[in-house]
Amino acid sequence: MTGTDLAGQASEPVQQDGFTVRLDNFEGPFDLLLQLISQHQLDVTEVALHQVTDEFIAYTRTLGEHWDLNEITEFLVVAATLLDLKAARLLPAADVEDEEDLALLEARDLLFARLLQYRAYKQVAALFGELEAGALRRYPRAVSLEERFESLLPEVVIGVGPERFAEVAAAVFRPKPPPTVSLEHLHQHQVSVREHAALLRVRLAERGVATFTELVADCGHAVEIVARFLALLELYREQVVRFDQEDPLGELVVHWVGGSVEQAQADAEAQRARQDEEEYG
Template sequence: MQEINVKLDVFEGPLDLLLHLIKKLEIDIYDIPISDVTEQYMTYIHTMKTLELEVAGEYLVMAATLMAIKSQMLLPKQELEIEEEEIEGEDPRDALVAQLLEYRKFKYAAEVLSEKADERSLYYTKEPMDVDQYKDYNPKLPLNQLNTIDLFLAFHSMLEKRKKKKVVETTVATDDVTIEEKIQMIEAQIARLPRNKGCTFDSFFTGESRSEIVTTFMALLELMKTGRIKVEQEANYEPIMLYGTVGEQADDQIE
């Protein structure tokens, strides 16, 4: 099988990923448990490498920075006594916290400006134009439907669950399945289901080999990109369901 390299922009940069982890772990940004954050950060990096995604240099630089801070935190602290008051050395996390606070401030400002731009876009200062060619274009997803970023995070969660499962017996076999063949297998599996019935996201990952897992995920991304499947989740922590769209497209043409 020919090697395929894909770059998936899940986060806008390493600081964006760190803010996501801080929010997820529900920790104080001014008192970051550097060991926990570093472990979670490296787990995401390893997941991206498992998918053979291109990991930008800035992510690796941040990984090295976190490891350096973690090492400094393990060193004994030097304390100086001045007039019966103890003055501790500088916290090695201060520079990182300052960067995160500054990034969060500009990210919030960017979101506010984006909302203002959306509001301003509702005002028109030119004559009406023919927009019939765009009437079928709808960039917003329907209620409960997910995008590729949600699918990537679900894949990461599935990999973590598989690591915790103890393998009793493993059979090593040659894996010659291509992405195109996997797409056909997935479409056939969904087509056998009753109308309006879907498959869970985890049900497609039955193989044990790393190559087969990655091939399956790439096939799902391609099907989602071309609109041949849709991904929905009724509520947080509920199973992610995949549905075929071929029948819906046929109904639309009939109508």
């Protein structure tokens, strides 16, 4: 095949492995021409699009029945975009009086963006093609377990018997209790630190040694446990108890060092009397 340049002279034959453009200011693949225009390395106004079209038509005729529909479609899309872009670039860049000319100037940038978008889609399609070709060369390993590893498999042990399954089934079919909202937070239980201190004074004097868990075993609310702890701190400040804790965050052991049981009972009664006097005047 031969093409015609701007001077009307016949150009060299185009290679059959792909469409090649031969102009006065460019010679190479059509994709390279598109890349140079998109990178502003070649002005689209300097490209003779009619000559490119003539050469492509001649190129498709040489292919005969072996022409590629994808290649022809790509050329039509790119050629139409370049034609619109060239028409917009030929407009004057000065003040625009006609609104239609202004719209063409605004469309120029959109056409260039469309050109870049076409290039991006083409590159992504090529990447997907490479990934697909690489995946077709991979095959999963389809073999059975080797005999030397068969004995290493753990035995299947089911720790749930028929009775447990029956309990699970009964729990599933058992009607759920209606949801309830607790009102305990609306009626806060009031406690007295002095009262708990008097109670612990007598209890520790009788036992001599006790753990904190044992001292709060009869508490029914969390606020009572807090009151017992604060009461122990009050007794420690009076130097009538001693704390031992072997390990960090371990069990707290309380020792009574405040005298006899009778003295502890008397101090507790005096403390209760002072509390009643303060409350009732």
